[in-house]
Amino acid sequence: MPDSAHSALPVVAVFTGDPAGIGPELVETLLAGEVWRSRARLILIGQRAALSAPADVLWHDWPGLRDAAYPPGIADAANGRYMLEGLAQGVDLLQQGRADALCFAPLNKSALRQGGMTQEDELRWFAERMGFQGVCGELNVLQSLWTARVTSHVPLKSVSSLLSAEKVAEAIGMVSRALRASGVTQPRIGVCGLNPHNGDHGNYGDEEQRIIEPGIRLAAAQGHAAQGPFPADTAFVRAIRAEGGYDAVVTMYHDQGQIAMKLMGFEQGVTVHGGLPWPITTPAHGTAYDIVGQRKANAQALINAFELAVRMAHSRRPAPAPLLTKETSP
Template sequence: MKPNIALVIGDPAGVGPELVVKLLADESAGQANVYVIGSRAVLAGAMHETGVHRDLPIVALSDIGSRDLPSPVLVDWPGLNADGFERGQAKADNGKFMLDMLTLGARLTQQGATDALCFAPLNKGALRAGGMQQQDELRWFEDLLGCHSYTGELNVLDTLWTSRVTSHVALRDVSGLLTPEGVADAAKLITDSLLAAGKTEPRVAVCGLNPHNGDNGNYGNEESTVIEPGIALARSRGCAVDGPFPADTIFVRAKNGQYDGIVTMYHDQGQIAMKLMGFERGVTVQGGLPIPVTTPAHGTAYDIAGRGIANVGAMKNAFDLACRMAAGRHTRS
């Protein structure tokens, strides 16, 4: 039975709408019942810009989840008739529109009408202008869904996943924020998420913090005082975890297939490697939430918005992963 996917068009001022239109025209969209949340005017503009046209019947909110509906369909919601938005601008109107779409998609998935939420790229500046008070959309989802468990952003490139102990914080603060518990939590999160995506025996590596793993304390001792105890704690929780490894070599091992996931200590430690290996293919998973949530790992590309040239690769991968996680959700329930 096909999963039901809530598909949010993302920032209407960016490339999100054209990515959604291109995705809907791809055969991969046929693996799910797709409920598009967005604006008719914005989607019509995206179809014109891309030259890709797809009929989108409108479905009432009360009918979402019915297996007898065609797919894809456009959800009838208060923002359906919103006018166009100024391209390439992070403003309050597109920020609030994004928050309203995400709220609807998350609620539908939380209530079981849809099985997963996949959204096109967002702009954090616009989200804050539109009313988001949290540091990022993951914390916003936590509050919206009443989630009190450990959460974290996970980045996925093909079969390789990364999690991180610290995320959107100043680099100067990273060392002081690292704890054995944090390392173990990030390892458990990526292990559980890999399992949820269908990986039966996840193998996870953990990065050190300092150059050359601290060189036996010459360049710092976080590896021995914080990270190694965190690895031991993760193992006690049933995680197959190795490390710590120098961050400048572990991605080579993982790329060659030795590991399925890598725990990094801070944002760019993993993001630089992942985006260099496949910027136009990467996916972000909002890990630890009670519902599956995926999105492309790249941004809104304001500089090319409206030109119809955005690469749909990461959007397709985010959608594919949402479908796999939705299937895994049913398997576990």
């Protein structure tokens, strides 16, 4: 590729994730392919000894952890600290203008907490690390279908009390902006109801009329059109129809969307940390401790996450950032 064409590509930082999980294997598979070379410039965050990488890959090292050993399949404070430090390096590259997007391999939440993460999940950790106080939320992507949710990692008994028209509108707006950033110029968004049969005119609950419908109207007034609410048991049927389908479905709680998405493609799904100042993507599956080192891990979700990070980086920054050299350390 000519130097001028190469310099026009976005820069994506790729972190190998949990060193005790399948992350290094997944990243190795990504690097073994040739497609990424024509799509982006890549900066690799991880342990050099943990995977085979092409000689021309640019590494970003940081002191103290490059030579540490992490037993496979063990979630403890040591690999939790490693993951947090690796993510911090990725955020630094974004904030310094050296990377346009971050893609990371799966993490283990138990290890993250043992390693010092006090936030409910890595999305909130990212927001705090960046000093970001705006609206953000987890988005899930399977091929061309996206989902957003109004509530996330909370007890099911708390969902109704946490819903509001403003939060419904925020979720619609967040996924609408993310879709546009990924190249969808006119997002088609459907919204789920909360109760069985959409509440059956109030017989099984009234959140649809009292909260969700006003939220859809509020989002429309803010420039983010959506349709619904639809009964949750048919919303995804509507979404995947060849004609008249949707680019995204907004759900009211975690499993309302996650069950459908994982049934449709467990090893392909991508999580986007929506609303943050920079594109951040990761596979939607976990660290698969039970198959570490067996070369059974399917890398498709990581490849999809990388591809999506590239698309979002393209739309965000037309001019590339300067690259690190091969041996740069902070």
